[in-house]
Amino acid sequence: MSSLLTTLAKDFPNIAMVSSDSFYWSPRKKTVFYIDEKLSDTVGEWSLLHEIGHALLEHQTYQTDFNLLQLEVMAWDKAQELAKKYKVVIDPDHIQDCLDTYRDWLYQRSTCPTCTSCSLQIDSSTYRCFNCNTEWRVSRSRKCRTYRKKQTAKLPVMV
């Protein structure tokens, strides 16, 4: 068992930590899920600290895509704070790569399919273009991701 996990579990007894097939925070279950075998490498530790960041900030389901990006930024800030405390060094490039995943995704979702103007989200699953009035639906995202995905088009969103 990872010593960081053991320490975090001891320091934050109110946050449940459960082994799973991806890293994510579930606001509903108040649980941080992690990939056990990834905890032996540094990126895995960063991901764990990031999810604990979401948990400590008590992040709920986000309302808009932009809101999700804000939550991600906040969770990484918190992870950096924790990293100092637990003597872990998180590479800032990794954080920017993760955030870029969301920025790319946000850009893609908010670009009008008709005229390619940048548009405004009107509810959790709908965008409307100011320029040509096209409206389009986007899938609801559930999970934020702590790692960069190449195919942003297929990014199902949030971990």
Ligand SMILES: [Zn+2]
């Ligand atoms: Zn348009």
Ligand SMILES: [Zn+2]
């Ligand atoms: Zn996150």
